[in-house]
Amino acid sequence: MGMFSFFSKEKDYKGVASMGVGEEIEISVNQNEEPLWGVIARWSVYLIALLTPLWFLPITDNPVDGNKMFLVSLLTLIGFIAWLATTVHMGTFRIPRFTSLYALGVWLVVYLLAALFSVSLETSLWGMSAVSFFHILISGILAFLVSVALRTVNHVRTVYMLILVSAGIVSLFLLVQSILGIDIFSWEFTKARTFNPVGQWNTVGIFLGFVLVSLFSFLTGSIHKSRLKRLSFMILLLLVFMGTVVVNYRMVWLSIAIVSIVYLAYIYSHASGHARAQYVMGPLLFLFVSIVFFLSQDIVNLFGSSLNPPxxxxxxxxxxxxxAEQVFRERPILGVGPNEFGYAWDRFKDPTVNTTVYWRLRFDTASSFATTLLTTTGLLGALAFLLFVGSFLWSGLLLLGKLQLENKEHQYISALFFGILFLISSWFFYPLTVITSVFAFLLLGLFVAEVHIAGILPYRVFAIRGDSTKGFLIALISVFLMVVCVVGLYIRSQKQVAAIQYGRGVEALLVRSSVNEAELFFQQAVALDSSRDEYYNAITQTSSIKLQRVLENTGGQSPKDVQDSFEAALSSAVGSAQKATEVNPGNAASWRLLGQVYEMVIPYATGAAEAAAGAYKQAITQAPTDPLLRDDVARVYMVLGDYVKAREALEEAIRLKSDYAAAHFRLAQIAIIKGNVEDAISNTERTMLFVPNDIGVLFQLGLLYYQQKRYDDAGLVFERTTQLNENYSNARYFLGLTYAAKGAGALAIEQFERIQTLNPDNAEVRAILENLRAGREPLAGITPPPLTRVGPPVSKEGKELQQEDTLEKDQPTGEGVKKNEE
Structure with a gap:
């Protein structure tokens, strides 16, 4: 910390505080007389400032953000308990008289109400996300803790220095890992060149951007420091700037430009002549540079393309x-609940998203935190949020008018204000993350503490006297809050241990392929935290693997042993899947998984087909615009022999996504099964006359031609399909088979090589290529034939993105979806 000593300044706290109605006392606090509890509270803040950007652990399925949230929760609650103990020890209870903190309290109350009336109470209250009520509450407590636990200039300066130290370390990390390509850690997930301890790639840019703008106030003041201090400042500034350039997030440059303009307005209103010219040079330079980078994204990205940012x-x-509009019609006041945007997305997703490669993704957040709040906390939550933001901006801007450029304390106040302004602006263009939440509220607390130390903001201080009713009530409330914090700390710790066990289960399953070990860990996770449907779904998947193995490996076992094993695996799979739907009934994925379990045992269990169809229908209720679910239920109807309902479901899937290969594939299968191929061809040809560029219709027609061995017609149609969509892997698959049937082996190999590029993990494509290169029939040794299977031969179309599941790593612009450009 020595290199940042130019930010240090010692000063004891001394102030006048209100003891009650009309009663004033003067209190003086010397750092050497600070009780142990006060030291613990202060050091909790220090550790949060230093470790939050750097902290991650490879022990959960979410090694960066998940472990940051626990660290901040742990330290904040410990610090808050220590501060409460300090108030009892010292006999005074201090509250800042700052409007924004009161507005923050109002917002937290509304946020709690939205959680209590959520579509899923547990998910909204305790969800492992930065937007759940618990973690927003922790951020609010942190802001209050910082404002009351830091009592001297030195305390505030230390926190700010620790933030700068962490920013410098993060910038060095980026240069070594991303630019030089040197792996700093040995864990597999840390070996990507864009890995960083902060979190999402763009979040790194936001974090470093806020540090940059907070340094504006010191650009001129550093000139008057010693050579060593100036050198330290310039090294830090250069490191942070280079880190920001490495990330190169367009919206960060825009925000830097906007904050620069506001800062320049502040300078012009406070300085004149030579002083004005001196103070505006730095911000003007950053304004110019940020505009250049904002406008030169494509050029700059050419140099960073080798990083392959996520x-x-x-x-x-x-x-x-x-x-949000659709949610307002049903739940206008409090929305669907915090951390429940995914539920709203499933129900009200814009169907045009189905035309993009992102159609299988379930988004857990809207385009930004602000737009997410409209859906999750409704009109009341959005107004409370705007009240908090507006009150800070109003109070802050009024405060700026009272500051003096040359005053050291006032420079810190302006630095903190512009840092908060930058972080809050990120809430309007980017989803909330652990970093943007924690540091926005941490800086808010620093801002309040610094303004108070500068003598601008008074605190209200209540005396805890044993002979007064007010003192008794304050003491009682303090003890009650301690108990609540201890309970919250216990519950959060228990959930963290559950997350660790879940992570161990994922590792056991994916790395060691140990199903029994993985299931044991998942069961332990459920025992510790029964509120997360993904834990139950994990048990369902391991039980399904066991069930599949029982069905495939019956040799050497007695019928009774096979039946017992089958019933145990089926009971576990169905029971955990049903429990997942009870824990979070709004998650369509859980209902789909339940349907898949039933579908797996249709040949062996009476009533399984009906149960599967029922589960899929419930999933459709939760996600009515998802064509995948229509295909699921159609598949079950085909097993039941109800081809009328199957066709209806498939036609609805095609209405939702016209190029959906699986639905067209199954419609062709139905025509073949019913012996209506010629009629189907005639109808499809007539349809093609009206929509000649509809690749779904073309694909279906090609399949029908192929089944009738009309290879010339099939080849023309499949060629047209691949011209319209070069990544249509299933069309290329049948085009390759068509070429092979016509004796054009080289062309067939070309098609399957392209499929292999798009789907490198597809074993069947590799086998077909081996057959073709050896001069054999393409499908030699491959059964069953493609047109008789349950689904199309290639499950993923080119670069199409699937919802990433922790246990299924089969691994997103178009209308309705926004790519946050690096």
Whole structure:
């Protein structure tokens, strides 16, 4: 911390505080007389400032954000308990007289109401997300804790220095890992060049951007420091700037430009002549640079293309508004509940998203935190949020008018204000993350503490006297809050241990392929935290693997042993799947998984087909615009022999997604089974006259031609299909078979090589290529024939993105979806 000593300044706290109605006392606190509880509270804040950007652990399924949330929760609650103990010890209870903190309290109350009336209470209250009520509450407590636990100038300076230290370390990490390509850690998930301890790639840019704008106030002041201090400042500034350039997030540059303009307005209103010229040079330079980078994204990205930054995709603003509008019609006051945007997305997703490669993704957030709040906390929550933001902006801008540029304390106040302004602005263009939440509220607390130390903001201080009713009530409330914090700390710790066990189960299943070990860990996770449907779904998947193995490996076992094993695995799979739907009934994925379990045992269990169809229908109720679910229920109807209902479901799937290969594939199968191929061909040909560029119709027609061995016609149609969509893997599959049937082996190999590029993990494509290169029939040794299977031969169309599941790593722009450009 020595290199940042130019930010340090010692000063004891001394102030006048109100003891009650009309009663004033003067209190003086010396750092050496601070009780142990006060030291613990202060050091909790120090550790949060330093460790939050750097902290991650490879022990859960969410090693970065998940473990950051636990660390901040742990330290905040410990610090708050320590502060409460300090108030009892010292006999005074201090509350800042700052309007924004009161507005924050109002917002937290509304946020709690939205959680209590949520579509899923547990998910909204305790969800493992930065937007759940518990974690928003922790951020609010952190803001209050910082404002009351830091009593001297030195305390505030230390926190700010620790933030700068962490920013410098993060910037160095980016340069070493991302630019030089040197792996700093040995864990597999840390070996990507864009891995960082902060979190999402764009979040790194936001974090470093806020540090940059907070340094504006010190650009001129550093000139008057010693050479070593100036050098330290310039090194830090250069490191943070280079880190921001490495990330190169367009919206960060825009925000830097906007904050620069506001800062320049502040300078012009407070300085004149030579002083004005001196103070505006730095911000003007950053304004110019940020505009250049904002306008030169494509050029800059050419140099960073080798980093292959992860795709960061959210719904577009229009899609987010559409979902909010639909929610307003049903739940206008408090929305669907915090952390429940995914539920609203499933129910009200814009159907145009189905035309993009992102159609299988379930978004858990809208285009930004602000637009997410419209859906999750309703009109009341949005107004309370705007009240909090507006009150801070109003109070902050009024405060700026009272500051003096040359005053050191006032420079810190302006630095903190512009840092908060930058972080709050990110809430309007990017989803809330652990970093943007924690540091926005941490800086808010620092801002309040600094304004008070500067003598601008008074605190209200209540005396805890044994002979007064007010003192008794304050003491009682303090003890009650301690108990609540201890309970909250216990519950959060228990959920963290459950997350660790779940992570161990995922590792056992994916790395060691140990199903029994994985299931044991998942069961332990459920025992510790029964509120997360993904834990139950994990048990369902391991039980389904066991069930599949029982059905495939019956040799050497007595019929009774096979039956017992079958019943045990089926009972576990169905029971855990049903429990998942009870824990979170709004999650269509859980209902679909239940349907898949029933579908697996249709040949062996009476009534399984009807149960599967029922589960799929419930999933459709939760996600009515998902064509995948229509295909699921159609598949069951085909097993039941109800081809009329199957066709209706498939036609609805095609209405939702016209190029949906699976639905067209199954419609062709139905025509073949019913012996109506010629009629189907005639109807499809007539349809093609009206929509000649509909690749779904073309694909279906090609399949029918192929089944009738009309290879010339099939080849023409499949060629047209692949011209319209080069990544249509199933069309290329049948085009390759068509070429092979016509004796054009080289062309067939070309098609399957392209499929292999798009689907490198497809074993059947590799086998077909081996057959073709050896001069054999393409499907030699491959059964059953493609047109008699349950689904199309290639499950993923090219670069199409699937919802990433922890246990299924089969691994997103178009209308309705926004890509957050790096």
């Amino acid at each position: 795709l960061d995709v959210t719904p577009s603003v229009s899609s987010s508004w559409r979902v």
